[in-house]
Amino acid sequence: MQTGHPLLEDICSPSQLAEFSDSQLLQLASEVRRRIVDVVSRNGGHLAPSLGVVELTLALLATFDLDRDKLIWDVGHQSYAFKLLTGRARRFHTLRAFGGLSGFPRISESPYDHFGVGHSSTSISAALGMALARDLAGLHHHVVAVIGDGALTAGEAFEGLNLAGHMGKRLIVVLNDNAMSISPNVGALSRFLSSALSRRWVRQARKDVLEFLRAVPRIGQNLALYALRGELSFKSFFTPGMLFEAFRFAYIGPVDGHNTGELKRHLRMAAAVEDGPVLLHVRTQKGRGYAPAEANPTHYHGVGLFTPETGLPVSNASRAPTFTDVFGKTVLRLAEQDKKIIAITAAMPEGTGTEFFKERFPERFVDTGICEQHAVTFAAGLASQGYRPVVAIYSTFLQRAYDQIVHDVCLQNLPVTFCVDRAGLVGEDGATHHGAFDIAYLRHIPNMRILAPRNEDMLRHCLATALALEAPCAVRYPRGSGYGVPLNGAARALPLGVGEVLLDGSGIAVIAVGNRAHPALEAAFFVERELGFRPLVFDPVWLKPLPELELADMASRFGKLLIVEEGALAGGFSSAVLEFLNDRGLLGGLSVKRLGLPDSFVEHGTQLELREMLGLRSRNIAGAIAELAKKQDTVEA
Numbered sequence: 001m002q003t004g005h006p007l008l009e010d011i012c013s014p015s016q017l018a019e020f021s022d023s024q025l026l027q028l029a030s031e032v033r034r035r036i037v038d039v040v041s042r043n044g045g046h047l048a049p050s051l052g053v054v055e056l057t058l059a060l061l062a063t064f065d066l067d068r069d070k071l072i073w074d075v076g077h078q079s080y081a082f083k084l085l086t087g088r089a090r091r092f093h094t095l096r097a098f099g100g101l102s103g104f105p106r107i108s109e110s111p112y113d114h115f116g117v118g119h120s121s122t123s124i125s126a127a128l129g130m131a132l133a134r135d136l137a138g139l140h141h142h143v144v145a146v147i148g149d150g151a152l153t154a155g156e157a158f159e160g161l162n163l164a165g166h167m168g169k170r171l172i173v174v175l176n177d178n179a180m181s182i183s184p185n186v187g188a189l190s191r192f193l194s195s196a197l198s199r200r201w202v203r204q205a206r207k208d209v210l211e212f213l214r215a216v217p218r219i220g221q222n223l224a225l226y227a228l229r230g231e232l233s234f235k236s237f238f239t240p241g242m243l244f245e246a247f248r249f250a251y252i253g254p255v256d257g258h259n260t261g262e263l264k265r266h267l268r269m270a271a272a273v274e275d276g277p278v279l280l281h282v283r284t285q286k287g288r289g290y291a292p293a294e295a296n297p298t299h300y301h302g303v304g305l306f307t308p309e310t311g312l313p314v315s316n317a318s319r320a321p322t323f324t325d326v327f328g329k330t331v332l333r334l335a336e337q338d339k340k341i342i343a344i345t346a347a348m349p350e351g352t353g354t355e356f357f358k359e360r361f362p363e364r365f366v367d368t369g370i371c372e373q374h375a376v377t378f379a380a381g382l383a384s385q386g387y388r389p390v391v392a393i394y395s396t397f398l399q400r401a402y403d404q405i406v407h408d409v410c411l412q413n414l415p416v417t418f419c420v421d422r423a424g425l426v427g428e429d430g431a432t433h434h435g436a437f438d439i440a441y442l443r444h445i446p447n448m449r450i451l452a453p454r455n456e457d458m459l460r461h462c463l464a465t466a467l468a469l470e471a472p473c474a475v476r477y478p479r480g481s482g483y484g485v486p487l488n489g490a491a492r493a494l495p496l497g498v499g500e501v502l503l504d505g506s507g508i509a510v511i512a513v514g515n516r517a518h519p520a521l522e523a524a525f526f527v528e529r530e531l532g533f534r535p536l537v538f539d540p541v542w543l544k545p546l547p548e549l550e551l552a553d554m555a556s557r558f559g560k561l562l563i564v565e566e567g568a569l570a571g572g573f574s575s576a577v578l579e580f581l582n583d584r585g586l587l588g589g590l591s592v593k594r595l596g597l598p599d600s601f602v603e604h605g606t607q608l609e610l611r612e613m614l615g616l617r618s619r620n621i622a623g624a625i626a627e628l629a630k631k632q633d634t635v636e637a
């Protein structure tokens with residue numbers, strides 16, 4: 001409840017929080033929550049994670065001096081309160097909007113964003129690097145990493161803990177334990193963290209062990225004293241602390257993550273540990289303070305626009321199904337016919353549409369946690385035993401598993417199907433999340449096949465095609481709705497390395513990859529109407545193997561090619577076409593223009609705004625066709 005003069009707008013620097021009383025912090029927490037709900041309801045974003053750490057953020061800012069000390073948020077999707085309190089309140093309404101604040105910490109956005117994030121489980125490694133840098137420079141500030149229990153499931157987090165324990169650097173890791181990843185957290189670790197060892201149980205165990213030690217002849221009394229002094233910590237021995245102590249971290253907690261007084265006290269305790277790393281275990285509630293998010297933290301993990309009073313989504317009733325939904329339903333249908341199909345997700349059953357599979361075939365569904373590398377090698381193991389794993393991972397997160405794709409899957413030519421969701425521009429999540437690189441990082445791997453469906457119906461056929469191959473195959477498809485095309489008949493296998501002419505024409509051939517095919521068609525119709533000639537529009541369907549016959553034929557029949565892809569131009573599909581044409585001696589005398597993602601990181605904004613900026617909309621494609629029509633022979637991007 002707000003009691004006095006509003007506080008939030010008067011905060012220019014996080015250092016002001018050190019002076020705040022607990023009741024002022026309480027008031028501030030409620031102002032911050034209200035502001036977050038208001039802005040996220042209008043801009044979309046990561047609501048529940050941010051609401052869960054409001055008190056923790058206040059306590060961190062009240063305890064540490066961020067002009068000296070370093071703070072690293074893992075993933076960074078929970079940093080909204082932090083943004084509000086570190087000089088960005090006035091711009092907060094621009095969160096995730098084109099030209100506005102990023103949804104994640106970024107070193108270019110604020111001097112208080114000490115490390116850029118977006119992908120999970122990097123915070124401990126980065127913090128340890130900063131701690132070593134501090135010590136080498138003879139400085140004395142604190143370095144604090146805040147990591148969620150979901151992010152802690154990833155190998156990289158454990159690699160960080162392992163080295164931190166070995167190096168013995170002064171470092172504070174705050175574990176934000178809400179028992180949730182996006183969905184309820186998975187894995188043995190999460191069970192361990194949440195194993196509710198009651199205080200009574202711990203007390204009884206402690207008493208029993210002390211009695212046992214005392215009973216040891218001659219040395220018993222000394223053993224008990226030794227244990228009591230804390231060298232053998234009973235509390236941590238019987239609580240999650242034992243895990244972190246095995247990594248040579250001092251362990252403090254668990255602490256109520258919504259009590260700022262308690263949090264500050266324990267943070268000060270952690271800061272006083274001089275001789276090595278310390279882990280402060282904080283228990284929070286995801287979605288705290290906003291009833292709809294408390295009731296359904298998975299839905300409100302990341303949300304689109306909604307009405308703040310009710311929490312109900314702003315209607316999008318007329319939209320076609322998303323690619324993700326169509327994938328989820330198709331893989332389910334295919335799995336009904338083929339018992340060897342296993343669906344695998346890395347902590348994203350809802351995001352990848354595999355939650356339908358989870359309900360229907362729980363024994364053939366695996367959520368690995370935020371472990372993309374492990375998910376891919378795990379799939380390779382299954383495939384080596386005759387199973388047909390379907391690994392659904394966003395393009396940007398699959399980057400993590402590059403070596404596993406090369407070494408464990410492709411080198412052994414194992415039939416793993418990669419469903420590469422969110423390929424291309426994802427919109428408001430921005431540079432850390434665009435699926436810009438998958439064509440480039442997959443197409444040069446021997447044995448890999450790549451399909452790019454142009455619409456939701458083709459996605460079904462591409463999936464059936466991939467599953468009919470005895471080889472690794474990636475199907476890349478974009479974020480968002482399809483085109484409302486009919487989904488008639490069963491999904492069928494497509495011929496290998498054969499594309500489709502969508503529109504016959506002359507003068508210029510437009511080769512449009514995946515979700516750029518429909519805009520290319522629109523562009524061709526526009527050009528026909530406005531300029532009086534009709535270019536050919538070709539959907540390659542296959543990005544690897546290339547539809548070589550058709551490409552060679554187009555090169556000989558058309559003097560001009562326009563290639564459009566929503567992926568990085570460097571090493572992407574159009575590069576593959578240029579390589580092919582060059583190697584076949586077909587490039588001479590040909591004008592080739594390429595549209596795609598530039599050699600720079602693309603910022604956040606709506607997909608529409610970004611496509612407009614990068615020249616990937618149908619009108620941009622029409623403009624490029626018109627330009628090419630006027631040009632003499634050259635290759636250009």
Ligand SMILES: Cc1ncc(C[n+]2csc(CCOP(=O)(O)OP(=O)(O)O)c2C)c(N)n1
Pocket residue numbers: 049052075077078118119120147148149150151152176178180181182286301346347348370372397400
């Ligand atoms: C490498 C990687 N894979 C997947 C994701 C998607 N993702 C964002 S947040 C999140 C869950 C994080 O859970 P946790 O760390 O417990 O934080 P919480 O949201 O519960 O606060 C996931 C899977 C990601 N950001 N990075």
